[in-house]
Amino acid sequence: MSFKRFQKQNFIIDSANAFTAGKMSKRDFLKKMGLAGVGMSAYSAGMLGGSSRPFFGNMAHAAESTTPADVAEFLKDAGKPFAGTTIRYTSEATPPTNVLNELKSEFTDLTGINVEIEIVPLEQVLAKATQDVQGQLGTYDIYYLDQAWTSTFSPDTIDPVEYYKSKPDLAMPGFDFDDFSQTLVEGICEYDGKWIGLPFDIPIFTLMYRKDLLEKHGLEVPKTYEDFTAAVELITKAEAENNIYGTGLQAKSGHYSLECDWTQAVWGHGGGIFGADKNFSGNDEQGIQGLEWYMNLLANAPAASVTSTWDGQWQMGAAGQVALVQSWAEFFPGWNADDSKVKGLWEMAKPLEGPATLRSRDDVGFGEIPNWGHQGGSSIALSRYSKNVDAAWLFLQWACSKDIMTRCTLIGGFAPMRNSSYTDPRIVERKSLEGAGTTRHLDTVKWTIDNAIASEPDVPIWAGVANNEIPTELGKLLTGQDYGGDAKKCMDQVAKLVDAVVDEAELG
Amino acid sequence: MSERRVWLPRWLTSEHPLPWLFPVTSLLIVFGLYPVLFSLWLSFFKRNPATRKEKFLPSWNWEKMISDERVWDAVQVTLTYAFIALFIQLVLGLLIALLLDTDRKGFGVLRALMTLPLVVPPAVTGMMFLLMYDSSFGVISNSLYSLGLLSPNTPILGTASTALWGVIVADVWQWTPFMVLIMLAGLRALPKEPYEAASIDGASAIQSFFYLTLPMMSKIIALAVLIRGIDLFRIFDYVKVMTDSGPGTATETLTAYAGTIYFKSANFPYASTIALATLIVVLVTSSLFIKIFKVKF
Numbered sequence: 001m002s003f004k005r006f007q008k009q010n011f012i013i014d015s016a017n018a019f020t021a022g023k024m025s026k027r028d029f030l031k032k033m034g035l036a037g038v039g040m041s042a043y044s045a046g047m048l049g050g051s052s053r054p055f056f057g058n059m060a061h062a063a064e065s066t067t068p069a070d071v072a073e074f075l076k077d078a079g080k081p082f083a084g085t086t087i088r089y090t091s092e093a094t095p096p097t098n099v100l101n102e103l104k105s106e107f108t109d110l111t112g113i114n115v116e117i118e119i120v121p122l123e124q125v126l127a128k129a130t131q132d133v134q135g136q137l138g139t140y141d142i143y144y145l146d147q148a149w150t151s152t153f154s155p156d157t158i159d160p161v162e163y164y165k166s167k168p169d170l171a172m173p174g175f176d177f178d179d180f181s182q183t184l185v186e187g188i189c190e191y192d193g194k195w196i197g198l199p200f201d202i203p204i205f206t207l208m209y210r211k212d213l214l215e216k217h218g219l220e221v222p223k224t225y226e227d228f229t230a231a232v233e234l235i236t237k238a239e240a241e242n243n244i245y246g247t248g249l250q251a252k253s254g255h256y257s258l259e260c261d262w263t264q265a266v267w268g269h270g271g272g273i274f275g276a277d278k279n280f281s282g283n284d285e286q287g288i289q290g291l292e293w294y295m296n297l298l299a300n301a302p303a304a305s306v307t308s309t310w311d312g313q314w315q316m317g318a319a320g321q322v323a324l325v326q327s328w329a330e331f332f333p334g335w336n337a338d339d340s341k342v343k344g345l346w347e348m349a350k351p352l353e354g355p356a357t358l359r360s361r362d363d364v365g366f367g368e369i370p371n372w373g374h375q376g377g378s379s380i381a382l383s384r385y386s387k388n389v390d391a392a393w394l395f396l397q398w399a400c401s402k403d404i405m406t407r408c409t410l411i412g413g414f415a416p417m418r419n420s421s422y423t424d425p426r427i428v429e430r431k432s433l434e435g436a437g438t439t440r441h442l443d444t445v446k447w448t449i450d451n452a453i454a455s456e457p458d459v460p461i462w463a464g465v466a467n468n469e470i471p472t473e474l475g476k477l478l479t480g481q482d483y484g485g486d487a488k489k490c491m492d493q494v495a496k497l498v499d500a501v502v503d504e505a506e507l508g
Numbered sequence: 509m510s511e512r513r514v515w516l517p518r519w520l521t522s523e524h525p526l527p528w529l530f531p532v533t534s535l536l537i538v539f540g541l542y543p544v545l546f547s548l549w550l551s552f553f554k555r556n557p558a559t560r561k562e563k564f565l566p567s568w569n570w571e572k573m574i575s576d577e578r579v580w581d582a583v584q585v586t587l588t589y590a591f592i593a594l595f596i597q598l599v600l601g602l603l604i605a606l607l608l609d610t611d612r613k614g615f616g617v618l619r620a621l622m623t624l625p626l627v628v629p630p631a632v633t634g635m636m637f638l639l640m641y642d643s644s645f646g647v648i649s650n651s652l653y654s655l656g657l658l659s660p661n662t663p664i665l666g667t668a669s670t671a672l673w674g675v676i677v678a679d680v681w682q683w684t685p686f687m688v689l690i691m692l693a694g695l696r697a698l699p700k701e702p703y704e705a706a707s708i709d710g711a712s713a714i715q716s717f718f719y720l721t722l723p724m725m726s727k728i729i730a731l732a733v734l735i736r737g738i739d740l741f742r743i744f745d746y747v748k749v750m751t752d753s754g755p756g757t758a759t760e761t762l763t764a765y766a767g768t769i770y771f772k773s774a775n776f777p778y779a780s781t782i783a784l785a786t787l788i789v790v791l792v793t794s795s796l797f798i799k800i801f802k803v804k805f
Contacts, residue, residue: 123771123772124771126771126772127770127771127772130774134774134776252752252754253666253752253756254755254756255754302643303643303660303661303663303666304642304644304663306663306666306667307643307663307665307755459558460557460558460559461557461558463772464557464772464773464774464775467772467773468768468772468773472754472756472757473756475754475755475756475757476668476755476757476758477756479666479668479756479758480667480668480669481755481757481758482756501557504554505556505557505558505559506556506558506559507558
């Protein structure tokens with residue numbers, strides 16, 4: 001998303017708010033919409049309702065660093081045999097993918113290897129990767145894998161640690177696998193004792209709040225789920241005239257974003273997705289409490305929440321429409337962009353904790369990790385079916401090298417995968433910034449990664465149920481299509497469906 | 509007549525229909541018949557979602573489909589969608605065609621303008637309407653709020669009771685002109701004499717419409733209903749772009765459900781089964797329709 005588009009969206013939202021509040025005539029509203037190009041560029045503007053991840057990087061920062069000399073030399077030599085080769089990967093529009101898409105020419109200049117990155121919404125990435133592995137086609141040399149798909153695709157990828165050892169000629173100097181955050185490796189790309197790819201991206205749930213609104217209403221920064229609910233309800237009521245809501249949600253029916261919100265609500269109330277017996281447990285007492293808490297939040301959120309994914313939720317924050325959000329930390333840099341109308345007003349805090357106690361890892365199934373900070377990380381992995389596996393391996397190492405990963409954070413402001421990035425002087429010095437390019441949120445993100453990271457189950461059926469059965473039934477409940485507002489009835493149906501899939505997969 | 513080349517068998521010469529039919533027949537076999545047969549074959553396998561192994565169990569997916577509540581919900585949505593959209597498009601199409609069936613100046617331009625929605629790709633139409641329905645700035649939503657017909661807390665595409673209507677409106681906007689074109693072609697081909705006779709006998713315009721136009725147009729109407737009906741049964745684009753089958757399953761048609769099973773759950777055999785079931789429903793319904801209404805091409 002460009003800055004220009006961001007401005008345009010704010011312009012549209014402000015105009016719409018003024019119009020609906022009766023502060024602008026219909027004629028003026030239509031004139032302004034005309035100025036914004038609404039209707040003339042319906043196709044692109046229609047993407048407002050899409051599910052691309054918000055990104056407000058400043059590519060100018062990319063010039064601040066270059067590939068270290070030894071790495072550049074290695075890439076020149078190792079890349080020679082593959083010059084002219086084209087490697088492909090498909091990815092969601094994640095912040096690091098957007099940055100890599102801009103920086104990839106540096107890799108091509110060094111190695112002669114061309115890189116094609118297909119950027120599509122997350123659900124299409126899953127569909128493309130699924131088709132590729134089903135036919136073992138090798139259309140994509142590199143897969144972008146959401147953490148929810150790790151186990152699903154584990155048979156289709158090459159373990160990068162093993163490959164590094166087995167191909168010394170292609171091993172990048174100073175690559176340093178130990179520099180990757182261990183909790184991220186465990187949560188994102190390790191399955192059954194094997195690395196399925198390299199950690200690439202770590203959106204993680206933290207609390208974000210508008211300090212001006214909390215101050216205005218004399219509220220402390222919420223620490224628990226109860227505090228959060230109280231603050232959200234108070235602000236929704238007090239700010240009704242200003243069209244500001246306590247919170248905003250990514251509750252789009254049938255979408256993975258809704259599943260992410262729900263998962264955190266369940267964990268936060270002491271529940272789990274699967275029990276140790278491998279049966280679905282979201283329908284137990286704690287699970288129902290979590291869902292009911294979420295339903296109450298929905299009543300204090302903009303109506304568009306039920307049609308919004310992460311992109312829509314980010315827009316609510318950027319438009320100044322919401323006061324508190326427990327969601328992806330990567331929203332933060334965009335809210336501090338130079339032309340953001342809420343620049344400097346948002347702050348980040350640790351994710352909500354308690355009053356319920358977390359369910360123990362022994363009491364849940366399929367490697368699930370209940371905790372306070374839901375992670376939605378991803379890895380990039382070498383396809384077992386790639387016809388250009390060595391060329392792709394060079395790119396993968398370059399993309400996940402210390403230099404590139406640090407630069408990705410400098411440009412995009414999102415959380416680094418490597419521990420060394422956090423101590424990089426360029427990142428440290430930007431902690432004092434209020435607005436664009438700030439890294440003041442990264443300490444909280446790192447704390448959450450190190451101490452409160454929560455992960456969804458590692459089971460091959462998870463990609464399917466997390467994208468289909470669970471968010472679809474939740475959508476029926478939240479939009480009033482079915483269950484008459486009865487959370488227990490809905491969760492019992494989800495249990496029936498998910499347990500049937502587990503049985504069908506002979507995993508029970 | 510030129511003498512047949514004796515070294516070629518007769519079925520390979522231009523006198524035989526086979527060489528003429530071969531190109532199109534082979535295309536139909538490769539792109540039409542083969543995928544259907546392959547889907548049928550696929551539907552006989554049970555897929556393990558964890559191991560991805562497929563086991564030959566011919567009745568598994570078919571039995572699963574019969575007992576899958578979501579399939580029956582999808583059938584209901586598909587039928588509701590198809591009948592409502594078809595009815596509106598038919599009535600509007602006929603009315604607009606009657607209005608445009610004149611040689612007065614300027615009407616030719618209007619008739620040409622009617623074709624504009626047809627050239628817009630359905631996915632783009634879906635996106636246009638997505639924008640117009642936006643609860644913050646969408647022109648349709650805001651108009652309905654202003655008129656008091658809708659509450660701002662009721663996003664059209666995010667509310668179970670309104671979402672299907674939202675999608676139907678986009679379909680009606682795009683495809684009513686198709687009905688208009690067919691009806692216009694039919695109206696323009698009607699003989700003038702019966703109308704002259706009716707006029708001499710003192711028949712009103714309404715009587716002429718019901719006793720002359722409608723009976724004479726019945727075959728054209730039946731053809732239009734058949735073509736659009738088949739299209740509406742297969743509806744996918746608008747649903748995918750505008751609601752992705754939601755909220756819940758409020759707009760989930762059979763083809764959309766098959767797509768979800770294919771793309772999200774990667775259960776290819778089951779998705780094939782649902783797609784085949786849709787094909788069977790369309791074939792049976794359209795065949796019955798052709799027989800009952802004696803549609804001739």
